Each structure stands twice: as C-alpha cells, then as structure tokens.
Amino acid sequence: MKRFRRHGQESQRDRLKQDLYQFNKTVEHGFPHQPSALGYSPSLQLLAIGTRSGAIKLYGAPGVEFMGLHDENAVVTRVHFLPFQLELVTLLDDNSLHMWTLRAHKGVSELLEIGRFTLTGPPGAPPSVTRVTSVLAHSSGELLLLGTEGGHVFVVEVPGFRELEERNISLDQVANSVPEDYIGRRNLEHVETLQENPVDPNQVVIGYGRGLMVVWDLEKHQAVQHIPATQQLESTWWTEDGGHILSSHSDGSYCRWTVGGQSSKDEEEKSDIPYGHFPCKAISKIVQLPTEEGPPFLLFSGGMPRASYGDRHCISVIHGKTHVALDFTSRIIDYFVIRDGPLHTGDPGALVVLVEEELVVIDLQTEGWPVIQTPYLVPLHSSAITCSHHVSAIPLKLWERLLAAGQLQITHYSPKPWPITGGQNLGQDPPQRDLLLTGHEDGTVRFWDASGVCLYPMYKLSTAGVFHTDADPNDNMNQCSEGEWPPFRKVGCFDPYSDDPRLGVQKIHLCKYSGYLTVAGTAGQILVLELNDEAAEQTVEAKIVDLLQGQEGFRWKGHTRLDVREEPVLFPPGFQPFALVQCQPPAVVTALTLHSEWKMVAFGTSHGFGLYDYQQKNSVLVKCTLNPSDQLAMEGPLSRVKSIKKSLRQSFRRIRRSRVSLRKHHVTNAAKLQEANARLEAELAEMELAPVQRKIEARSSEDSFTGLVRTLYFADTFLSDSSHNSASLWAGTNGGSVFAYMIRMPSVEHRADEPITAHPAKEIQLMHRAPVVAIVVLDGHGSPLPEPLEVAHDLARSPDMQASHQLLVVSEEQFKIFTLPKVSAKMKLKLTALDGSRVRRVGVAWFGSSRTADAGESGLVVLTNQGDLNVVSLPSVKMQVQHPCIRREDVSGIASCVFTKHGQGFYLISPSEFERFSLSARNVVEPRSLVEVPANATAASKRRAAPDGASVLQEIQKSLEGEPT
C-alpha cells in the first residue's frame, strides 16, 4: 500500500517536472565567429552569412533569424540565394554544394538542408577540373553555373542538382576562339567570375584568372565577345544597362569595357588605378550602380597603395565628386548594396559590409553617409568580454531612463530604419524587460536589451574616465585631416585594443529598483554609480582599503593601483560614479555585491573582503582571509609569469642538451649518429606517450589561493537568536570557509551620521575544503530571500520571518543546508563524490509551470565543469534534471555562463556570440518567423524568366513548401 502510494507521488512529481523544466538552446546572440561568406536575396530581403565552422545564418527584419549547420565541419566559401525563391546554395571548401530552403511548417519557417552535390569530372581527370571557384545562380532560378579551377563551366539544374552535360562550357571550346594575339592563349587559368547580363539572361560573362573575359551565349552555346584584359582578374561587374562590363585587377586597377555584338575586338574604354602611381593592392570586388538622376555610384574594395596603406581594409565609394575610403578595423569578407524600389532596381540605399568582426551598414542616401545601427549581429566583443551580469524584469522607469541615456550616445547614427526587412516576426512580445550587462577589457560596461530574440545595444558606460590612462582623450579616430589621400573614414566599432588592461571590468552588480550600479575591475577598483539624467561634473574620491591588515612577509609583485583623476570630471547623462574603493594590494576583484536598501557594497579579492558604506563613504569592515602559507596569492600575477618563463627555459635547455649530445655523436661516425637519432626518436616517442597523470590528494589548507573570496551575500536573517533578525554579510572562500558578519545599522534618521558596525558572528570551515561558490539564505517557507527593495516595490512576497531560516552553502563539490541561527548541518547533496563533476556556476531561478499560471517553484540552476546543466530543488536539495549543454573542453564557455532569474541563461560560444538557453518550460525566448516569396517578386521573375520556366519554378516551390496549414 505504502509503496503504491509512493509510486503515485513519484509519477505526479515527474509530471510536475515536465511542466516546470524543459531544456532548449534557443538563439545565438551577437556576431558569428569567423564569418567567411555573405549572401543577399533582394526579393526575400534576407541576408545570409556562412562561417568557417560550417554554420549558415539568415537574418531579415529584427527577430527574423534562421540558423543551419552543415554536417561537414568545413568552411562555407559561398552563399547564393536562388533569385526569387526560398532556396539558397552554399559552397564549402571541401567542394560540396548544399541546397537549403526555408520551409513553412505550422506557420513558422525553418531552415532545412534539402540536397547536396559534388561535381564529378570525367574519369581520370585531376581534381582541379571540378574544383569550384565561382558560382552563378542564374536569374531563371533553375540553373546554377559553376566555374572551376580547371577553367570549365559546369551547368547544373537546381534545386535537384542535375548536371546538364550538354550545356557545359569547356575550356577548349573557349580557348579555340581566343584571338591569336592574346598572350597566354593556352593558359587561361581558373574561372574567376561568372556574371549574368542584367538585360539578357542568356548572356553571361566568364572571367578567367589570367584576365580574359568571354561573353557567352547560353542559348546559342557560343562565345559572343572576347575581352582581352591582360592583368590578373579579380572581379567583374555588368552594368545595369547591359552596355558595359567593369573588371577589377590584382594591380589595383579597374577597366571599363563596352559590350556590343558588332565588334569582337573592343578596346578597353577606360582604365584607371584609383590610388595609383605607386604599386597598389588588388581591387577584389567592384560594383557600379546607377541613380535615377545624377552620377552612378562606384564602389570597390581594396586597391590601396601597397607600401603605405597596404594593411588597411577599405571600401571606396565614389559618387560624383564625393569620394570616401571607408576604413574598417578588420578584414572585409564581402559586401553588397541594397537598392530602393519595389523590384530593388532603384537608387542605392544602403551599403552592407561584412567584415571579419562585425556587420556595418552605411546609409548612402543621407548626407555624410552615416552608419545605420544594426539591430542584430552586434559585435559583443568590440572589446573583449570579461564578465556578464543579467537582470530580469527591469522596472519601466529605469528602462526608459536607460533608453534615454542611450539615445544621447547614438547621435552619429543614421536616422533611417534598418533596410533589411525580410520575413515576418511572429514571436510574441517579450513578457518582461531583461537587461544583459557585459563588462569589457577596456573598462566599459554595455547594456543590452536581452528581452527578445535580438540582443539590442541600449547604453554604454565607460569607467575609464575616472582614471588617468595613457590614451589621449582628444585622440579621435574619426577626425581626418584635410586633403588626406586616400580620403579615409573610420567605420565600425570593433576595437580590441585596450588602453590599460587594469581597467578591465571583472564584476558587475546592478540594483534595478534604485538605479545603483557597482562595477569592479582588474586593479582592485570598485566604483559605485548612480543613474543621473543630467550631465554632471564631479570629483570621485578614492578610498583605499588595505586588505592585508598588517599580514607580514608578503610582497605584491603584480600591477599597481590605477591612478585616479583628482580634478573634477564631466560625466554625461547616464550612470555616473560617485564613490570609489581601491583595494590594496590591487588584485582582481573576485566577488562583489550591492545592497541598495542598506546602501552598502561588499567586495572581495584573493586577499580578503571588505564592506563599504557608500552613503557615508566609509569602510565598515575589512577582513583578511589569507593563509600565511599562500605565497602565490601574495605575489600577484607576475610570479606566475616567472614560473612559465622558468619552465620555458628548462625545456629549451633540454632541447639544447639533446642537440648537443646529437652533435657529439655526429663527429664520431655515421653509425653512432643513427643510433643517436634512434635514441632521440625513442625519447620523443616516450615523451609523447607519457600519459597524463593526476595526483590523488586530499585538499589541505596549504593549497594556493585558499583565501580567495568567491562569493559575497547580504541577508536579513537570524544570526544570533531565533527571535531577532538582523542584517548580515556572508563570504565564502576558495578554501571552503564561510564567514558571517552581523551588521548593526543605525536607525533610519541617523543613517547618515552614525557609523555602521559589523561583528564576526559565525565561521564555518567545510571539511572537504572545496571552494564555496554560492551562499543563499532560505526563509521559513524554504524559498530564497528576495532581493533588496524587491518587497518594498511590491514585486515579491515578503520573506517568512516566523519559521526558522536555513543557510544553503554551495561548494564546488556539495550543496549543504545548515540550520540558523545555530549552525548545524541539516542535509546535503553531493555532486563530486558521486559523479566527479564540480559546480562552476550557480544561480537561483523561479520556474513557472507551463500548465498552471501561478504554480511554480524556486530552484538552483547549476552548471558543472563537465558542461552539464542541473536543476536542484529548494529547500530539499534534490537533483531534478540534468542536461548536457556545453562541451567540457569549452572552458571559456563554461566560465562565461550567466543565469537569469527565470530559468534561462547565456554563455559565450565564441568571443563574439552568446548562446541563449532555457531550462524553463514557461520562459522560452526563441525566434518564430515566417518568410514567403513576395507576390511582386514572383511577377518580376515571370517578367524576366521564360514563361514555362516560371511555372516550373512555382511548381517546385509549391512542392517544397508543402501545404500551409
């Protein structure tokens, strides 16, 4: 009977678990790591980016995002949309072609791979014959022309990938008709470009690497015209009217050729080396677009003078008398121009440039060609991300103030709306406003709107202004001196160079109710900032806190403290610093927390922790957690460098020694040399075979960095007896110690003048000595205490102060519940002892039930060093679910993980991308969007393609889309 009942409860619990937890990786935010190809469909208004890791990502209107991954782990080298269709073709560097489509399923489009294809040459042919070097998606939408390294052009029917052998254009056919006087007649090299005549779809120009261009008629299957350029060809462009072909070359020149059937011996009409005189680099891509009235736009990438500006990544835009060389901070992958009009044949509207580290869109219709701010693909890593912090459910007031402060910072952006508008975003409006804060190496904190699918930049805060840095504040990169040639203009915001690594932001804590923010950095600096809608000029006074507390025999060999500006600094509207604490020694701040109700900040480093009252600007408590034997913590980061140096030196010596011994043998005779070689080889083999060993040893108190403060926590709880609650500060260290301090606050009216005091109340030394990663106090109901001010703003139920509180200490190895106020162990959950994984990240989250609106429970979200995500129930500390999430080798991904208060989380999958995941069944943010072929595009395709071609096309489309339900 009992067993039966228990069984029933368990299944009920299982059902409840299904309502509460569901694991999904939902969206990737940020900029794809190592992009390698760019494609654009004017009819769908979709942008596609391929990456070096084989991913393909599609973006349309904000919120419309698709992502696909090739099975092969190969670089995507080309992405081409089939004109007026939902299909796109990708070429990988393993020479395989892949067909993808956007299929509508239950009203939502999804990106699917529907076919793959590899060219097969005649038997016995070298692989170069079929090595694809250029792709043309023909405007009919049913042909794909593939130019190869061997100089052939293969014609393939799509989307089925059927080779049309009779239509192939072999090198021999072309070579036979090449004029006798063309030099290097026998070696045309690979097919560099394929371009269709915009007015006659039967004509394509085939550009060979050597420079020769051939206008080929697909219908008649013969060459129409030969264009005998002699420079190595980089790209071609057929002008809108079909009358001219532009070619760009490796010597930095471009030529303009007239296309006409009447004469086969056309001279180049115009040739120019735009940045000439001295040798120039290649112009890799050239585009010319007409305007309704006025001169055409000419755009080309590269072509810079080799010696002086060969290292710049530039796109030159020439329109009439305006000539600008847009100077990007990273390598240009590709670019295209978006044109106005219903058929996308009007004036150029925006230039979209994909560079290695960001996507830049330039408004070509507004004076000065300003940049349009991107709603997605934002370079999160414009300076390396050093930490992140997530705040859920931001009050509207703070949100608006932040937006207003952010608006003032983006004045140099174009007012034009985002020009890429494909697809319909069907996602619901996010239920709440969420902020993701990222701290960067250059001392900035960026605020991102993380409520929805698009991670949108809201506001940027720089903390560098408080300190003296090497950078000259007047050093404005955008200023260009008069008459400079080429006329450079810096664009893009990717700037990985930090003025001073000590500025790096390590910890952030924002109180969403009061608008107080605290930011801590690499050189032991802790800034307290307040949101102010007006600009203000003020001096920030530094308070130096000595964490060593007279501990002797230690010498800090690391970096020095940051130099604080003594004169008043003008801070723009937004977060303005008003208090600064500098730790001595200036080690990295490893733990930080803010209590806005008590107006206190607690901070910790590898040496100890402190409590600072930011109302009175006074240090309340300093505690040194150092173990006297912990030499490493004392000497700072430099000592580590020394040890690396030492080990390097040793290994060099070893190499030298083996060489010396080798040489010695060499003098004697050849046989001995051989012997020595064999021995060396054996030695090497042994070195490689030596297995990785791990020492099994109990952790002792002598381990390094035991004093490092890992976590700090404020709680209003019962520390001395069970009838009086009081403010308290809890600190956990790397050595498994927990320190609790009771804080005595003066009454409200004397808060400003009476000192706050803190007394040691409790100390727990965990016997297993594993680092303490989190401390949480649970109230009488067993739920975590609410955040400061949460209750005051009526956003949380006030904690139960009747029943006794409990203390949850999460170490890397165990979850342990203690009773309060008398601390004694109550229950625990072991992690490491059972499966060998260790807690890396932990967060408290509320899991709402997907079935019933107000049901739900609090849980502990845990990420282990194996990359697994777990949910642990509270207060019973039982493992609920486990999902593998991150590869265990991805240490930086695991370290970057941050949890939201509602069961979602973010981690870095590359320096520039956050993956968003959800463990909650209720709170899921994922892209839901629909992409359809626009009606006018179909009409246009009818106009352009052969009549029967269009019907075939529509049929294919129908069969691919399936029945929309």
Place this chain on the structure above:
Amino acid sequence: MILSAVLQPDNTMSRHQQRTPFKLPQNVVEVKSKFDAEYRRFALKRSGAGSFQEFYRLLQSVHHIPGTDLMLGYADIHGDLLPINNDDNFQKAVSSANPLLRIILTRKEDEPIVFATNSLQRRKKGLGLTGLRPNASGSTHQKNKPGLMIGLPQDFRQISSIIDVDILPESHRRVRLHKHGTRKPLGFYIRDGVSVRVTPQGVEKVPGVFISRLVRGGLAESTGLLGVNDEILEVNGIDVAGKSLDQVTDMMVANSHNLIVTVKPANQRNNVLPRGSKVSAGNASLGSGSTGSALSCDSPSPVSHSNPITASDSIAEGYSEEEDDDGDLIIENDNLSTYIPHNLHSSNNGNYSRDSLGRLGSVASSAPLAHSASMPSSFVTSTSDTSMTTVNQNGSPAHTASSSSQESMREDGNSITL
C-alpha cells in the same frame, strides 16, 4: 613527578579584556582530563613526565576516584582518540601535546572505547561508538564486541582495509584507505589507459583509469594494497566507466576522507580468496599510523559475513553517508550580546575576528582567577577542587601560550562545536 595543577576556567567571559599573550615555558604541558562530566586541568613537566603508572595514579587522585579501574585515552592532533596504556605511548602523548593534552578517562567496566580514526569526533557527536566498523548496525556491533576486544590491538589505528571480499569477484579488490589520522599523503597518481573487457559481443578495448605511480612513503604505498597499473573500477561504489580522468580525480579527492577504491590488481597472484581460505592477504598489508605502528587488514570481516549486503548498499549508504565529512568546523560567536566596542579603526577591523578567536582560545585556557566568579557552574566544580593548587612552575600568574591555531580553538568546548 612534580605536578602543579593550574585552575583554568573554561569560559569566554572576559573576552574583550586586553591581555598580553604569554609564552608557555617549553617544558610544561597543559593537561585537561575528563572523567564523565568532570574536567580537571593541570600542568605537567614535559621532561620529567614520569611513568605511565605514576600518571595513572595522579589522574585517580586528581579526579578523586582512587579505586576505579580506568582506561586512558588522549586526543592526538588530528582529533583521534588514542590509548595510553604503557610508558611508550604515554611519552608519545606528552610529547605530542600541542599545547594542550586532552585526556579522556573511562571506567574499565564501561563500554570499551574504541580507538580509531575519527573516533573522538564521533563520540562527541553522539553517533555512538561505532568504531572500527561503522557499517555495522547496532545489533551486530553488540554481538561482535568481544571479538573486537580480543583481536585488534588497541594501540594501533586502522589505516586501510580490504573489504567486501565475499561479494567481489576474486580478480577484484576493494580497498579502503583512511586518510584521517595520518599526516601522510594519500600518495598515488592515476592515468588514462586502455583496458580489455569481455562483452557479449566479444572482447573489446575500452578506456580505463589506472594507477600510474605511488608516492614513496605515501599511504597508498604503505598499505601494499594498491599497485602501479592496477585498474580502477569503482570509487566509493560508483563505476568510473565512461568518466574522464579529471572526473575520476575529482571523485577521489572529494572522497579522500574515506576513500574506497575497487581495483583490478595488475598482479593477480596475491588475490584474496573468499572465506575459509587459508591464504590470507593480510600479510601483504603493512601500514603505519601516526603513532608509528602498523596496521591491519580486517578481511574477511565477520561483519561483512553476517551482513551480506550488496556493494552499492554498503558503499553508498553504509559508508559515505554515515562517516562523512559532516565534521565541518563551525565557530559561532554566541556572546554577541556582550557589546563589543567598535571603536576599532577600519585598518584593524580585519584582524578582529582572528583576534577575538585567538583571545577566545587563550581566555578559555588561562583566564585569571579574579574572574572565576563569573564562571559557569559546570566549571565551578573543578575550580573549587581544593586538591588543585594554583601555583605555577615559574611562580608567575596563570598563563599559557596565546594561540590562534585551530587546535586551540577546537579545545574550547563552549564556543566551538565540532
């Protein structure tokens, strides 16, 4: 043997009184002896401590229990309860006092104390005298009590054992290492390797974890139960198959207090045969505790015979839950109601806790008599004992080493619970 008992009230009453730390003369050992609920404190000359018999009589007189047969035990630096029953281990006890020598007296007719790893802590926690076989249930323990008294020499401490011989295949060995009580490192390294398994599909190679090296003089080597190239199959009952080297390392470190590894020894010739076999592996195991004595192999143990439990049971619940690292050290400042003046500068705030703890320790061991009035009643009995004199060796007022070390904190029964 000259003794001078110094009255030492055990309380923290004058915690914020400023005192200068004294240096305890090197030749004096502080002794705190406990019999039932009574404490006595006195000092002992380190050099001329005398013989065990003298000490025994002294204790009888100090505690006013002349006729009682006593068993003496002392707490060593690891918190383990070790016996004093001859001159040698008495000398050892005196020399290892650091700075306090804690003596625990029991009547001979009482339940025997079992001297073993962690036994002191377990006593204090009231978990019962589970002793050598923590996996034994209460009833079996009662049954086996006489056996314990006969078999194992009380002077030795167990550091390793072979267990579950009757339920494991002959080719496997389950070894338990007791880390506590020795300063020795566990002392072995593990590595990745390839192991051959017989599966339904035939023989196949699978990744495995092996012992790669034993540290000379380490616990693992001294037991003789583990060897290089032994394959590790389980750690505390959990199969390591499919786990990475780092995971296995972390599991072992997390269980290092009570590590049970199941290995497949590379050398299969010394296998322990199941019950009844005359071939004993016991001889193969040599060990040494901190007392410098050797150890034991309690296999095949009577307990595991009488309780044929499955491996997973005995490990997951029997061992790890019960005798675990619940011994977190918790220090509570319960006397916060006595107002601690907070006129300290921020610069010395950090030392505060350390200071107060240190003070707490020293106050506990050497508060001046003038404050005896505020002593709690439990100590009045001991202080009012007239047989104790308050004369110190040097004739100076009571003093002791001011120590902030954990040892001294641990001694303070009032403010620390173990």
